[in-house]
Amino acid sequence: MLRFIFKRVLWMIPALFAVSFLAFVLIQLPPGDFVTNYVATLAASNEIIDQNAADALRERFGLGEPMLLQYGKWIWGILVHGDFGTSFEWQQPVGDLVWERMALTLTLTLSTLVATWAIALPIGIFSAVRKYTIGDYIVTSISFFGLAIPSFLLALVLMYIAVVIFGQDVSGLFSDEYQNAPWTWAKVADLIHHLWIPVIILAVSGTASLIRVMRANLLDELNKPYVTTARAKGLSEFRLLMKYPVRIALNPFISTIAWLLPNLVSGSIVVAVVLNLPTAAPLLLQSLLAQDMYLAGAFVLLICTLTLIGSLVSDILLAIADPRIRLE
Structure with a gap:
């Protein structure tokens, strides 16, 4: 290894x-x-x-x-x-422009990942164990809906609901009074208060996809001889499920790390623009439109670096979780 x-x-x-x-x-x-x-x-x-x-x-x-x-x-x-040059449009060092956006981008991406895994894992297991039941059909229908709905349309709908029903400011990740304020617990609470809309929007498609993948992989594992043997030896259904087939079916979740890290930079550009999020994605889009080559080049280089690192981390974790795919 x-x-x-x-x-x-x-x-x-x-x-x-x-x-x-x-x-x-x-x-x-x-x-x-x-x-x-x-x-x-x-x-x-x-x-x-x-x-x-x-x-x-x-x-x-x-x-x-x-x-x-x-x-x-x-x-x-x-x-x-370690100098990425100076942005033509912003007349600032490229490094400063990139890293000041990465903290909020990291917060948003990790929150989306946690929400995606927390929802997709148990629902995917339920859908596989209770296949062809009413619950499975409901989950399948919701998953197809989540895959089909455009992210920007969902963003507009949630923005309307947040403004009309909850009376919430949906522009950006902070209220006006905390926009340029130093970090305090009040600012963190304000960030969390604004974070739920972009997290839901970005998590919907990924959650729906992982539910389908988890269900399919787990169904394949549940029909294999080792599951029948373990059940015949008297192993409880819950322990059997969690110890063997679920562990193997988790491979797609681990492999998401390969695209998670580059997604920190690129993210969903359309959603970020619609919600006016101060993340890296809109800045990347603007640099490409303006042909700000040093700023755009730094973003592209960062995306490629994170892609390579993410793929390596994903391969290592897959080898640890599933002995069948180790090089030895």
Whole structure:
């Protein structure tokens, strides 16, 4: 296992270099650059910038240099100084912009994960054990509904319910008085008060999917000979269920870690925009639209790094939980 982990970590290094280069190239493929978008935005507000001023901006941001030279300077700054560059649009260090959004993104994602697992695991077990009963049919219908409903539509419905019925502010994750306030227990309580809407929206689709996967996997395990043998030896039904088939059927839950970590950054961009959430996803979208290449490149590089780490962690945990898939 240690040899496997070591080889995987070594392979991450060239993979990250390749991905970072491809991301840097793809961000610059659309026609124009950041200055082009900036000039077009000002023109829409009846502010005109002449060509000399635009060329001066390109020279200031280094956009006139060859792409390979721009990439070389960017990756060298990351490796040597830990500097991801400066955002063109925000005129701030990219590292500061990224990490200030990650705390709230981490809170939202982990809350969604806990809610998803806490709901999907017991309901999936119930649906498998009580297959073809009224309860199973109800769970199946709700799961299909959860998979089918668009997240942005659910967000709009929950926002309407929260405002009309509960009289709650649904813009962002904090009330106005706590928006820029230092962290206190009152601010934490306000965050929790606003957190339930995005958690429900983001958890619905994942919960519905995992319920179906858990039910299918558990049904496969319940019909295997080892379950019949354990039952014949007098093992109680609950202990039998939890000790063997449920443990094996948990593999899909563990494998979700592979996409959980990159989801910290990308998340559900549409939901985050609809709810005006101060997470990383809207900032990533804005950087791509503005062709803010250093900010967008940092996000893409972070997503790829978290994908590789998540896959490694998932493989290790799967090997620990299920001896059948160990390399030995």
